[in-house]
Amino acid sequence: MSTSTSVTGVDVAEAASAPPVPLAARTRGLRKLYGRTVAVDHVDLDVPEGAVLGMLGPNGSGKTTTIRMLLGLVRPTAGAVSLLGHPVPEHAGHALPDVGALVEGPGFHPFLSGRENLLRMAAAEPRLATSDIASAVGGALERVGLSDAANRRYRGYSLGMKQRLGLAGALLVPRRMVVLDEPTNGLDPAGTREVRAIIAELHAAGVTVLVSSHLLAEVEATCTHVAVLQAGSVVAQGELAELLESGSPALLVSTPDGTAAMEALRGKRIPSRLTPEGVRVDLTATTPPEVIAALVHAGVEVHEARRDRTGLEDLFARLTQEPQGEVRS
Amino acid sequence: MTEVATAPAVPVTGRAHASLARLVRAELRWIFRRPRTLVVLGLLAVIPVIVGIALTLVDSPGPPGGGPGGDGGGESLLATAGGNALVLPVGTLAMALGLLLPLSAAMSGADALAGETAHGTLRGWLLAPVGRGRLLLVKSIGVAVFTVTATVVMALTGVLTGLVINGTGSLFTLSGTTLSFPAAMLKVAIAAGWVALQLWAVGAVALAISAWTEHPMVVLASVLGGVIVFSVLGLLDALDWLHPFLLNHSWTDLGDVLRDPMPGGPLAEGALRAGCYIAIALSLAYARLSTKDG
DSSP: OOSOOOOTTOOOGGGTSOOSSOEEEEEEEEEEEETTEEEEEEEOOEEETTOEEEEEOOTTSSHHHHHHHHTTSSOOSEEEEEETTEEETTTHHHHGGGEEEEOSSOOOOTTSBHHHHHHHHHHTOTTSOGGGHHHHHHHHHHHTTOGGGTTSBGGGOOHHHHHHHHHHHHTSSOOSEEEEESTTTTOOHHHHHHHHHHHHHHHHTTOEEEEEESOHHHHHHHOSEEEEEETTEEEEEEEHHHHHTOSOOEEEEEOSOHHHHHHHHHHTTOOEEEETTEEEEEOSSSOHHHHHHHHHHTTOOOOEEEEOOOOHHHHHHHHHHSOOTTOOO | OOTTTSSOOOOOOOOSSOOHHHHHHHHHHHHHHOHHHHHHHHHHHHHHHHHHHHHHHHOOSSOSSOOSSOSSHHHHHHHTTTTOTTHHHHHHHHHHHTTHHHHHHHHHHHIIIIIHHHHTHHHHHHHTTOOHHHHHHHHHHHHHHHHHHHHHHHHHHHHHHHHHHHOGGGOBOTTSOBOOHHHHHHHHHHHHHHHHHHHHHHHHHHHHHHHHOSOHHHHHHHHHHHHHHHHHHHHOGGGTTTGGGOGGGGGGGGGGGGSSSOOOHHHHHHHHHHHHHHHHHHHHHHHHHTTOOO
């Protein structure tokens, strides 16, 4: 079950070997059928402790279903889930008090104010002492920037405010893990930045974060790890940096004299090509210092040299658009 | 918004569950903050007043036309309610038990699970986590408190209206005896308690349906349809073997409370029936809730 998480040319071999980092959440062979529709199949997801894992996938790829199974809301058809070391859904009750979650958008009562809604939610939080409820709610509201609107009815909230309130619900109690399903949905750019800041704070505090998103920039900006879902299966997962560099390594050299640079490199038998951004040098057989030395020796001006990342967007496009024989519907 | 965040000031307990009392308090606050609840309670409070005034104005035996109750029990009682401060509250309860009170109990049960699922708010509690058994317990306590409140509100305004219109000298039983004020209040309390128990049974059935759907409307329609069908079946003599199984079979016997001495048989049977409905309905609700996708 846990062997084939790497498909489509992206080699992420670590998934199968014994992980050195303890896992906050783990699924093995997860499968969920709704009637005859396969929502999720063969999902082997590893969420290392302390990581910010971005779950990336197009709409309908099974992100939310996987999250719901991870939290014990939905019983998997087959497979095993462990959350903070407890089997789910059997012992979800032991793990969930330390897990904050915003799943499938915020759910609140329209006739209550934001604060009253959170108070109702907080009443059910095992980890909160009754005397701390009011201050915890106040703190969470402040954290998501809703203090001013806290006493207005939820009915009148904008989409972004609703989303913020949902986020506040996940942050009511200090958590070991926070699960956010499309947290930036409906947020303006400022709101999106604030969510990123919150995720960064959680990460700095050692909290494991699982974020799902169909926005690539979002994941690239906030996550340390990434898992890509397509048609209900994980098609790639691992550390973000590794995945980003999993294409052929290259150095992008910006120089005013591209042709001279190409000639100098050809003399050293280093493959390169001219791109609009500069000279793209293939690093499979050489190292950046050698490339730069060769250029400087040949008298070519080097303004800047940087690693050319394939970019998660390219990767994502490659992973989700190529036809794949082994993924069933 | 970012300054406060890094060091959360909230201390964390090691508890595995929020206390039941805290959950029930939150649930009751939610129920009684809901505008709909207050409107229904207000309407129920006004009914005895309207009936009392109408009976005083008309002052003739036999109500004009059929009331919403439609099954006769409440109406024949109401015929004697004019000029009698004891019969008015019990009579209006009996009338409302025909349809209005079951409807409000169904509403409460519908909002409790289906309504919360529809709003996405049930998930919040499931993730807290609140165990599914505890959730059902809290929800059924909420429904029970609501049905008791609805009955008590109606009985109270009924008593007040009766006393204001007819004075304390008008506490006659249907058997012709006159009761002291405390004895009369005891009878009203027995009637209200019995009605509340019947309504709790309706609410439990509503909760069971509520656990199966996410549309509160389905719950209301099913309970309402069920009450009507049960009433019709109860009228068919050919089906008399079925009658003991119909929840509302003894609802028309509420007037027995007003007799002196009070014949307890039908009322006790009705209470037992309600108890069975509650046990079965809550079991079904639990069976569904414990396996339901949240």
